[in-house]
Amino acid sequence: MDLLKYLVPRIPxxxxxxxxxxxxxxxxxxxxxxxxxxxxxxxxxxxYFTRVKFDQFWWAxxxxxxxxxxxxxxxxxxxxxxGALTAWVLSRVSLSRExxxxxxxxxxxxxxxxxxxxxxxxxxxxLFGLWRTTTGYAEGWHNLMxxxxxxNKEAFMTVAYIHNSSYLGGVVGMAFGLxxxxxxxxxxxxxxxxxxxxxxx
Numbered sequence: 001m002d003l004l005k006y007l008v009p010r011i012p013x014x015x016x017x018x019x020x021x022x023x024x025x026x027x028x029x030x031x032x033x034x035x036x037x038x039x040x041x042x043x044x045x046x047x048y049f050t051r052v053k054f055d056q057f058w059w060a061x062x063x064x065x066x067x068x069x070x071x072x073x074x075x076x077x078x079x080x081x082x083g084a085l086t087a088w089v090l091s092r093v094s095l096s097r098e099x100x101x102x103x104x105x106x107x108x109x110x111x112x113x114x115x116x117x118x119x120x121x122x123x124x125x126x127l128f129g130l131w132r133t134t135t136g137y138a139e140g141w142h143n144l145m146x147x148x149x150x151x152n153k154e155a156f157m158t159v160a161y162i163h164n165s166s167y168l169g170g171v172v173g174m175a176f177g178l179x180x181x182x183x184x185x186x187x188x189x190x191x192x193x194x195x196x197x198x199x200x201x
Contacts, residue, residue: 011095011099012095015100019091019092023087023088026083026085026087026090027081027083027084029111030080030082030083030084030086031075031077031079031083032076033079033118034075034076034077034078034080035072037122037166038075039072041163042067042068042071044155045152045155045157045158046071046155047150047152047155047156048156048163049067049070049074051149051156053071053074054070056074057077082170086114086174087111090111090178090181093178093181094184095185096185096188102181102184106184110180111177113176114173114174114176114177116173117170117172118166118167118170121165121166121169121170121173122162122165122166122169124169125161125162125164125165126158126162129158132161133154133157133158137153137157
């Protein structure tokens, strides 16, 4: 069944090493992006972390009492697996008909597409958050912030919008990256088929 090959992909043994390396790189890059992302958002609204995220990731609290270090750890923990999953999917889709993984340049471009889209989505979330400071927030958000004891509600909500938008941007970016790699794979497969069809003189 055609559907089964997507649900349970069959990966050539010689391609496993390349996919594994790309996945590891994706995890590292994704984690690093999360660290930088959360350092920026901590600067914008630290209460989003001190009132919410620090409680969610209590088990990862460092021995040193450094809020910024804790925010960086949270950023890495929240995104390394996203980077790994994204890298695995991108590298899996990039396989040619010979079972070869895409050239490093194509993989790098697809990564740039994903992270650039996530970054732009985060910027849009920041702008949306700034606009929402002029319109007010839903009662449910106010209730949550009152329960958590949030003082700077505008900064808290702005960071919340940035984080939600960034995750959405990551999903959209992966879709864009898949489209790019699919087109590259089809072009490579077409060139390979054309080369096979040309008679040797």
